Amino acid sequence: MAQIKDLLQRCFLFKGLPEKALLDIASIGSIKKFKPRQTVFLEGDPPSGFHIVIDGSIKIFKLSPEGREQILHVFGPGEPFGEAAVFAQARFPANATAMKPSRTFYIPRDAFVRLLNQDPSLAMNLLAILSKRLMNFARMIGDLSLKEVPGRLATYLLILMNRQDNSTSVTLDMPKTQLASLLGTIPETLSRIFAKMQAEKIISVQGPKIEILDQDALKELSGNIFQEGRLEIK
Amino acid sequence: MAQIKDLLQRCFLFKGLPEKALLDIASIGSIKKFKPRQTVFLEGDPPSGFHIVIDGSIKIFKLSPEGREQILHVFGPGEPFGEAAVFAQARFPANATAMKPSRTFYIPRDAFVRLLNQDPSLAMNLLAILSKRLMNFARMIGDLSLKEVPGRLATYLLILMNRQDNSTSVTLDMPKTQLASLLGTIPETLSRIFAKMQAEKIISVQGPKIEILDQDALKELSGNIFQEGRLEIK
């Protein structure tokens, strides 16, 4: 119980909450375990609560009737998911499955709503989280519609670089097949583009390790969003 | 001032707020007028506040370096926009311009945050709004990535039909050029698809008026999301 409290304490969602509230939450929720590829919920399911990732990673994705997959988001430790459906009082708009062995902390709907009314800072944290997510989706829609795959990959690599300490050597945080799905394309296309970028000496690929050789070329492809110091993704 | 209060009262955002709070807000904000095509804010601008549409309509959109446009959202009377950037403490992720002669009620950032802390129901309303918007974006990402243009158009027509009293005769709420931009394509392509659907006797087009002749065909194209039971995937 105390461990759970510590866990919750490290989540942005609960920042600024009093000890008592955290213990409350810890006692209300429960831990769930998922094997890789195990589904957490399906599109259309009615949400009875939401999850916070403890460890592992959970992908949120849509499927086309033909079975193609578009990843909307990949959540890691400390991040909540499924909350939006709770507040919108709607069904889950997408599927969620574990990408690795994962554990989540599950919080039932009603209990959480009760807490929300008691603790204003919880609502404020939630507003910030949803807003950031909304802005991330806005970027994604723009990318999907306005950029070609090389541009989306370039953007992704730059974001990754940013997350990984700005090193010119980055490591993909998921299999290339999944990355394809996140970028709105298929593994074959992604593979060809990796090959092309390598041929053009923009990057160098060794398995999941990517050396960034020509950062400017990436920025160019990505549409200069990193050019003017208005980087603020995630 | 009293008129403004009445206006605010009709917004979902302020549902459940006491009179006093509404008058407060009314006194804090100001009315802004926009001519068609006039810009409200640009991508990258720092948000000093947000707007609520009084009348007219405002489109939120992204531009590619080559100048192609992707509409993210069109907001009508009573709807707030630009709030997400306020809470995410980030710059506007997209542009906003008026599509018709429009007026908005502008609320400065700080004043609103103050109100937010006072009135819990305001935060809850906001959570509901952001959540719905998030789910809408999720749908949009899926559509853009997983459906071809005819499928997206079909989905749009079904949504429109739903909004317009389920009549089989619907009226487009924006020029076809703008619709193309909302559906993630260009006017030429949209025009061809309208023509094709008409040839196939699925719809009949007279200017902005669309007769829906074969609803089932639309549902089929749209991926069955409107079919009673929900989509089944294995």
Next chain:
DNA sequence: CGCTGCGTTGAGCTTCTTCAACGATCGTGG
């Protein structure tokens, strides 16, 4: 009247997907 924005159509081309095949890796059950 001429301008401007909207809508449509045609021709050619680019990008991406589909389909197929194949090599590599890895975990597991026989």
Next chain:
DNA sequence: CCACGATCGTTGAAGAAGCTCAACGCAGCG
């Protein structure tokens, strides 16, 4: 321990979807 299946990644060839470019009709409006 090895063989097998599953997943992952790559490559080639062909085809489809949609974009670009260009031209033109049409309506509204100063």
